[in-house]
Amino acid sequence: MSDSRGRNTTDPLIPRGESSLLLSAAEVAQKIENFVVTSEGTLQSITGPVPFIPRSEGKSNVFPSEYGTMYGVYHTLLDRGSTDLLLLHTRNSIYHFHGWNTSSPWKKVVGATGALLTMDLSGKETPQFPTQFETTPKGVVIVPQNGGRAVFYNGETPLPLGYSSVPSSPTGYGPETSDPETKDKVNDSGYAVSRAGPGYTLNDDFGFGRLGTVDPRPDNTAGGRLLSGTYQCSYQWIDFYGNLSPLAPRSNAVTFVEQEVENSDDSTDMLRKQVLWSNISVGPEGTMGRVLSRTRDARNAGTQKLYLVPGNVGYGTFGAFATLPDNTSTKWPDNVPDGWIVAEPHDVRPVPQFRLCRLAFGRLWIANTIDDPGILIPSMPGRYGTFLANTEMFPDPSGGEITGLWSTSGGMLVFTATSSFLLTQSDDGQSFRFLTLNANIGCVAPSSIVNMPDGTVVWLGREGFYAFTTSADGPAITPISGQIRRETDRINPVRARQACAALDPQTSEYRCWVPLDASRKNNLCFVFDGMGWRRRTKESLQSVCTTKDHRKYMIGAGDVVNSSGTTNTGVWVLDRASSSYRPQEATATIETVWISWAESIARRSGKTIYLAFRESYKGSAKIKVYRDWRKSSTPAYVDEVNALLYTPEDVPPLWGVDPWGTGEWVKRRPYWKRVDISIPSCEVFKIVIETTHPIEFIGMAIDTEPKLGGFGTRVP
């Protein structure tokens, strides 16, 4: 052994983040793969995942036949937390997890056959966003990306979100006139319901008709008269969730011809009529009623506007949810006077097919429609499937495709691939306005946007990851992945839009799965803890979420390779382990940067590595050392036996080895392990620690021996 007085021992290196820069301080690593930072600050190799469906009662199929290509997974709580809703979009259907049903735990909610709502969501393999989900106070909005309509689901009743079609025009029936020039032959046929005229049809127990404008003419000896008038009607469907359809085209005009009372002392109210609206079409599935709107007497009221007609059934007020509280009848006798109709109907637009949505300001904002990728439309407050006409906005003046929406403090972030905007309410609170945050930085993957615990918003842009913060200086966007730019540049740009991310509540890690290189699937996970970056490769997830309940699980949908080397597609709970399913043990790797370029002009020798571990396994890790910028297939030094993952001098009780009662279970201890290496006269060197065994890494120190004298040093 060399004389230790001639050695330099580094301070303990405690790498927790990566850097792909050529010249980096040794405190960061070139690669930290398949590790999580524990609550005690150590790096621990990841465990799990486990299939979400546990084995129970001898049922071993934890990968049911429903599983196929994964498009989305989402968890939320409804009804004040009493409804636990885990949704999965796989193959061409959307499922709801029914944990109590062990034989068929996934209930088909939306699908081509055998579903609560029939809708074919046939999958496409073209690059697309993951299925989007958004929780509202009434339920979840589900936005499949492959052609199906958005669906609203409250855990019981799935329905298409709002109405995409317009009801057909109703038909109006009123009095007809057999001879307009003969006094008793006007308004005398057709649907002539009134208390006046020949053979009046309204029983006196029911009073008078109420439609029509009368002129009492108190000074005229002939008595009062009914003025010529017209009425038109329209209606809207209203569904189970209170969403309104567009207004039907107006009906034909029902016309009253001028008419005088038969006897001069008759009340002119006897001349008023009742009309009939027919062909009020039945709405599609989910429709609970029809809301009628009608003009006042268009010839005399001075307005052609439509007004809501209160229901006759029940209590005759606007409190009723619909004029016709059913989806069966098609006719409605109308005896509502003009004075009762005061509120105007909402001018609703059909719900377009859209790709993105987000809840903000009490509204559901939808964006990126099939016809107009740059459009942004708010719903009515509280009616998340009702979108008013002429409320659309275009954040990007050039009409760039909207690629992300996110609610944050102070407003809603709206992204295109190359620009970012902040939507806020106008000063009067009546409308909205946009603040351009950055005209060059955007977002490419809507499902990559996540709120960090400190309120920072993190997402994937074209050139890497970015963060949005607000401070006293105002909102700002900053790049946060400059240190791993070489890695983020490998993200498949065509399929970057399918990246998915979530914040792990247990570790506060932002985890984003991306398709790397030419992969068609998300095959690498970038991990950001607010300070540095790591990566994990154990799961290939197409969608990921965290449970909103106390369990705080991270759940992903995608592929995992099992211990037999078979790829299993399923729904997974990350960082959880089970004895019933063994995934293939991923290699946990810590690879240092090249140490250390600043001193490489004078060669030195690598002598010893001191590894600080916490006991984790009766076995050893593999140590590889490379030198002089060459990471070849043959390392300069390899050691597979000395980097022990336990302390031979103080062996703890081992599971499956030591009999019960032969040792005391206590917390696992940390220790130092010395590994002598021999890297003579090198410029730089790199250390790789890797293992498939459980490992907990604390830090390391390195002994180097400088070349003494300095004469004769070769610089290549």
Next chain:
Amino acid sequence: MATVFPKKALNANSPVDSDEVNANFQEVIQEVQGNLGEHNWKEGAFSAVADVTEGAVVRCYRATQPVEWYDPARNGSKLQKFWPLGVGLMDAALPSSAFKVSHSHEWQTIKSDDGSFTPMEITITSDNSLLWIVFSCQMDFASSEETDAGTYTYESTVGTGTNLPGFQVAISVDGSVVSETITGSLDRANDPTGEGIHYLRTPLSIDCVFPVMAGSHTIAAKIRTAYGSGTLTQLNSTTDFYAVFTRELFIVEMR
């Protein structure tokens, strides 16, 4: 609440960490101590009501008041209705458990001031929850009609009277009438019998599902006489009125 998974698998050749073992147990214990939910029991696990603690899913409240239609002691035969009288003058008293509806046209809670019968009013302390409130009753009436213009003799008409306006029944929560439960209409302009329904002797049932905040709430059944027109505004409160006979109010608090 739902399926839980152990934090740490115990692997062969790995040291046993006391904290990790405890963490696995804690995960399960925390669920059992109050977080168990719909996913934690297999389908059909509860085959009997006795399997569930009372109040765990719903809480029920109920008030009932039967009213005897017959007076065996007085008439000796159950075939004799004792009110209204089938014949004769209005000399029979209203059964003490029946509720006579006032002519004030104001909403009245169906209860007595002296507590002589069970009030159709229940005060509960609830969680944030939905209440399913159902009220049902049998309505009866007394009415007089002018059978002889010269004598103005009033007779019980036993179901043929026409000189009463309609009536309205509704459910109220904390004093406010739930408008969706009101029988009849608010439009009285065109109906001589007013805004209420005019079935003089009828059974009826109304209900609603009503969300309430946590706290104390008073749920009641209310009734009023509608405002008629013409002679229907001139009623003798001794001989012309509605009465609520057998009745029930129940509430299911869906937790």
